[in-house]
Amino acid sequence: MALSRLGRAAGRLLRAGSGALGRRHAGGEAHIRPRYRQFPELTRAQVIRSELLSGFMWFWILWHFWHSSDMVLGHFPYPDSSAWTDEELGIPPDDAE
Numbered sequence: 001m002a003l004s005r006l007g008r009a010a011g012r013l014l015r016a017g018s019g020a021l022g023r024r025h026a027g028g029e030a031h032i033r034p035r036y037r038q039f040p041e042l043t044r045a046q047v048i049r050s051e052l053l054s055g056f057m058w059f060w061i062l063w064h065f066w067h068s069s070d071m072v073l074g075h076f077p078y079p080d081s082s083a084w085t086d087e088e089l090g091i092p093p094d095d096a097e
Helices: 002-016 045-069
Strands: none
Touching: none
16 A cells, blocks of 8 residues: 555656656745844744753753763773873983983
8 A cells, every 4th residue: 555655656756757856835935034144033932942952951961971970081090190100101211312
C-alpha cells in the first residue's frame, strides 16, 4: 500500500519534468516580510519560549558541570609541576653553553 503510493508520487515527479521540482506552492505571502537591515519582529510568545529554552539550557550545563565536573576536567588529579626536574622539562643545565 505504502509502496504503491511512493511509486505514484515518483511517477508524478518524473512526468512533471525538472521545471516542477523547483516550484514552491506556499499559499499567500511570506510569513515574515524581509526588511533591509532591520531585525524581525518577534511575538511575545517567541521571546518567552526562547528565554525559557535558553534558561533551561544554562541550567542543564551548569548542573552537570557542578555534579559531574570530572567529565570536563578529567578523572585524575593534576600533576604537581614543582616536583618536575629541569631534565624532565627539557631545560639545559646552568653550566652548559
